[in-house]
Amino acid sequence: MRKIVHRHLGKVVAGAAIAVAGTAVMVGITLPGTAGADDTGGNNGGQTAQQAAQGQGTDAPPPGVVEEAPSEGDKGTGDDPLTDDEMERAAKLAASPQLRNGGENVEGDRGPQRVGVDLAEPDADEADDRSAPRRAEVTFYDYKADALVTRTVNLDTGKVEQSTTEHGVQPPLSRAEYAEAAKLLIADPLGAGMKADYKDATDKELTSPDQLLLNGAVYRAAPGAQPAVLDQCGEHRCVRLFPKVKNGPWIDARSFVIDLSARKVAKLDLR
Numbered sequence: 586m587r588k589i590v591h592r593h594l595g596k597v598v599a600g601a602a603i604a605v606a607g608t609a610v611m612v613g614i615t616l617p618g619t620a621g622a623d624d625t626g627g628n629n630g631g632q633t634a635q636q637a638a639q640g641q642g643t644d645a646p647p648p649g650v651v652e653e654a655p656s657e658g659d660k661g662t663g664d665d666p667l668t669d670d671e672m673e674r675a676a677k678l679a680a681s682p683q684l685r686n687g688g689e690n691v692e693g694d695r696g697p698q699r700v701g702v703d704l705a706e707p708d709a710d711e712a713d714d715r716s717a718p719r720r721a722e723v724t725f726y727d728y729k730a731d732a733l734v735t736r737t738v739n740l741d742t743g744k745v746e747q748s749t750t751e752h753g754v755q756p757p758l759s760r761a762e763y764a765e766a767a768k769l770l771i772a773d774p775l776g777a778g779m780k781a782d783y784k785d786a787t788d789k790e791l792t793s794p795d796q797l798l799l800n801g802a803v804y805r806a807a808p809g810a811q812p813a814v815l816d817q818c819g820e821h822r823c824v825r826l827f828p829k830v831k832n833g834p835w836i837d838a839r840s841f842v843i844d845l846s847a848r849k850v851a852k853l854d855l856r
Contacts, residue, residue, distance in 0.1 A: 672702040675721035679736040689729035691765045697725035700759050705737050731846050753820055755803040766824045766843040767794035773850040779836055786830045798829040804842050814851045821846035
């Protein structure tokens with residue numbers, strides 16, 4: 586396998602080589618009745634093991650119970666994290682008709698790309714006031730204007746209290762943007778190596794971003810470090826992907842940059 590994958594542009598690499606997406610943690614679980622399994626005691630030992638397995642021994646722990654997470658409710662208080670209901674409401678309030686009709690998302694459809702919804706910092710005179718109104722800061726990336734739009738929504742009144750539009754500001758990418766970047770790379774001739782590496786690892790064809798675990802980073806143009814087609818990265822929304830086969834190895838795609846604004850793929854010279 587190693588000899589095969591190194592022929593391709595993507596190169597499947599060991600997970601430890603590009604551990605950028607996170608860390609997997611193995612959790613050990615001790616099952617009831619396994620303690621003291623090496624004890625020998627004839628019939629008594631057998632009876633004790635049977636009682637433990639059935640949860641009937643005098644010292645056996647009670648059977649585990651899985652409880653549902655408590656409902657977070659539709660509204661938090663103070664500096665509690667935003668609830669799902671609050672995030673959805675804030676996003677709807679922040680997306681004015683003008684923004685929805687004039688903006689464009691990462692797929693080229695009408696309406697800006699929602700990037701994030703976070704609890705806004707309280708005003709200085711409200712810092713210690715638990716009854717102060719909660720506000721959400723909603724960020725959109727408008728691909729039509731290549732602009733970051735940030736709106737602060739008062740969740741008590743439902744009003745947008747502040748709105749800013751910035752160019753050349755690149756917040757972390759959303760899942761939808763990672764997926765679209767992978768989709769563009771898969772469809773581009775430059776993605777042939779990544780698709781070949783995926784087939785080497787799984788014996789299946791790579792046709793959709795859903796087949797990968799995706800992470801990445803915003804890419805900004807650096808003089809002399811990229812082809813001219815990427816000169817606008819930073820003003821444009823560009824990404825370098827770190828794809829991983831689900832339940833499999835990483836695929837080295839670091840040499841590729843996807844310009845989501847121009848919907849183009851380019852290859853860096855990493856020599």
